[in-house]
Every structure is written in structure tokens, then in C-alpha cells.
Amino acid sequence: MEILFPMQPIGYVQNAYTDAGQIPKGCGAQHKAEGVLQILPEYEQGLTDIEGYSHLYVIWVFDRVEGFDLLWTPPTDNRPHGVFSTRSPRRPNRLGLTVVELIKREGNGLHVRGLDMLDGTPILDIKPYLSSIPQDDLRRGWLGEAEKRANESGKA
Numbered sequence: 001m002e003i004l005f006p007m008q009p010i011g012y013v014q015n016a017y018t019d020a021g022q023i024p025k026g027c028g029a030q031h032k033a034e035g036v037l038q039i040l041p042e043y044e045q046g047l048t049d050i051e052g053y054s055h056l057y058v059i060w061v062f063d064r065v066e067g068f069d070l071l072w073t074p075p076t077d078n079r080p081h082g083v084f085s086t087r088s089p090r091r092p093n094r095l096g097l098t099v100v101e102l103i104k105r106e107g108n109g110l111h112v113r114g115l116d117m118l119d120g121t122p123i124l125d126i127k128p129y130l131s132s133i134p135q136d137d138l139r140r141g142w143l144g145e146a147e148k149r150a151n152e153s154g155k156a
């Protein structure tokens with residue numbers, strides 16, 4: 001039995017990324033790109049009090065991919081990993097998740113820093129970013145090991 005969860009965008013990303021090749025990738029990639037989360041007018045009331053947060057989760061759709069791969073070799077490593085241990089765009093449900101810094105709100109536009117999605121990307125939801133997990137309790141899995149290897153080969 002197929003169960004569907006119909007969703008509609010609450011808004012769209014506006015930024016300078018017109019091509020995936022422009023978005024930084026690989027070990028040490030920094031996401032500093034600024035842009036606007038342009039929320040549709042009918043949802044503007046839902047932004048009430050959002051200015052108090054420094055960072056937000058943005059849940060969005062990889063609208064320019066089709067299909068998925070259960071194994072993927074990411075640009076941060078030279079070996080394949082299961083899709084659910086990566087941030088691959090090619091996943092069974094095409095959901096993207098990005099933490100951005102909120103610079104300011106202008107009406108139904110949220111000016112943010114830290115975008116890694118293309119211009120025009122549909123936004124499904126926004127939530128305040130709150131992390132209570134101490135840094136020392138976080139494990140970085142295969143990515144931590146790949147970063148260590150990249151650092152060591154950079155030193156050689």
C-alpha cells in the first residue's frame with residue numbers, strides 16, 4: 001500500500017547559485033553564501049517571533065534530481081557510504097536539511113547566510129535551530145575519518 005504525504009512549498013530560496021557546480025563541496029567546504037528565504041504571503045504570520053533566533057533549520061526539496069542510490073561516494077571521501085549516512089541529493093525522499101544563520105527579517109523574506117541549495121529551491125518548513133548536545137558527545141562517523149585523512153595528506 002502506498003502512503004503519500006502531500007506537501008506544498010511554503011516559499012522559495014533566492015540566491016546566486018544557478019548551477020550545482022558553484023556550491024562548495026568536499027572536505028573543509030565552507031557555506032557562507034547569503035540569500036533570502038522568500039516565504040509565501042499566506043504563511044507570513046507563521047514567521048512571528050522568528051527574529052529572536054540566530055540560526056534556523058531549513059527543510060527543502062532537491063527538486064532537480066530524480067531517483068536515488070543506496071550507496072554513494074561523496075566528494076568528501078573516495079569510498080562509498082550508505083545514503084542515510086551521507087547528505088546525498090539522490091535519496092528516496094528528496095529532502096534537504098540546512099542550518100542557516102538568520103541575518104534579518106524583512107516582511108516575509110528571511111535574509112540568511114550558509115545556503116547550499118540552488119536558486120529557486122522549494123522550502124517545505126523552517127524551524128529554530130537549538131542544539132543541546134555537547135560538542136564532545138558528537139561522533140562524526142566516516143566523515144571524521146575522511147577529514148583526518150585529508151588533513152594528514154595535506155600536511156605531507
Ligand SMILES: C[S@@+](CC[C@H](N)C(=O)[O-])C[C@H]1O[C@@H](n2cnc3c(N)ncnc32)[C@H](O)[C@@H]1O
Nearest residue numbers: 020023062063064065087089096097117118121
Ligand atoms: C550535499 S547536498 C547537502 C544539502 C543539505 N545541507 C543536506 O544536508 O540535506 C548539497 C548539494 O545538493 C545539490 N543541490 C542543491 N540544491 C539542489 C536542488 N534544488 N536540487 C537538486 N540538487 C541540489 C548541490 O549539488 C549541492 O552542492
